[in-house]
Amino acid sequence: MECSGSKFNTFVNGGLTTEIFLDLFKNHFLVHVTYRPLILLYDGHATHITMDIIETARNSDVHLFVLSPHSSHMLQQLDVSVFSPFKKSVNSELHKQMHETREQLPGFINTAYNSSMTVSNIMFGFCKTGIFPCNPEVVLQKPKPADPVPTAKPLSIIPTRKEIKDMRLIKVLFENKVSNVEETLKPNTNKK
Template sequence: MLICADRDSIAPTIIWKGQSFDYYSYIYSIAHSPKGWTDGVIGRQWIEDFDNKTRAKTNSRDRLLLVDGHNSHYTKDFLDYAQQNNIHVLCYPAHTTHIYQGLDVVIFSPLKRYWTTERDLFQSSKQQKITKANFISIYGKAHQRALTPENVHMAFKETGVWPLNPHVVTEEMMVSSVKTSSYGQLPLPMSSPVR
């Protein structure tokens, strides 16, 4: 999923578990992998898609791409492609996407809510299950509702990324977690295992 500081969003890459899938490839980027997760090959395809969908609107100027720490963003092919195409890749520090990544801070909550609404509406009105053949049309409605220009703008603003505001993230937000685990005791000793 990709959002841009100009309030734009770009259709997500959908990754299917399996060998191949052709539906909707003219609108969405469709990929597949044996487990349904991204990998280095899909990461490379994704950055090419990012380049193709953002180059024209930046008049081929340098672009900044902020990514999480997934290893598919750091293969040699991915980084070589980025360098050759004036894409500067920066990674959020480990365990901070809940603070810095606009998708986590603003977008994912309404997206989850809208997905649940659209899924439930589809299933109740059509009496059908979600399948690969109908997933994108259902998800697409939720995606469009959640990724409004205003939400995209707020994703950058709330994280201090754009407009740049280093005061958004406070020292208190960056403090390490405090151990809060407690240990309970049962009122009676456990009986020995049954033999």
């Protein structure tokens, strides 16, 4: 099924992989969002932070602003305002069709996406999370969860050499960025 402006991708276990995220970033996001420079706010899931993604963003004049993982209930504007109505709409469509097939799923998702990904929902999400207009008090005043946020389970898969190399490069980039910021914040003692 063709869903104009949409890209549908699947993986065996249903999870998002680094490869799928990079493919969506390069071949969907960058194709449809053409104005530059651009700040992209997105969650800090491990599949979203690799050297390939960082370099692709840098080369495309997209500045990545990674939000903390496990903070979507407070900081991620789409989780707050768009994905909830999206999930309700998908479930509603699926319940109407008791014998849906894989071929029909993109159509259900397209319908749900179009009804929930609205300008007003997106603007509400930015306001509700204090991102725009900037209001840090929005997050600071939110009630703390009763139970501690679960930590990520340790991976049972040993990282590949490329992933280890990427992690080291990301660490170096981060340390350089911190060093540059610290240098900028130092008081100028050369004033006469």
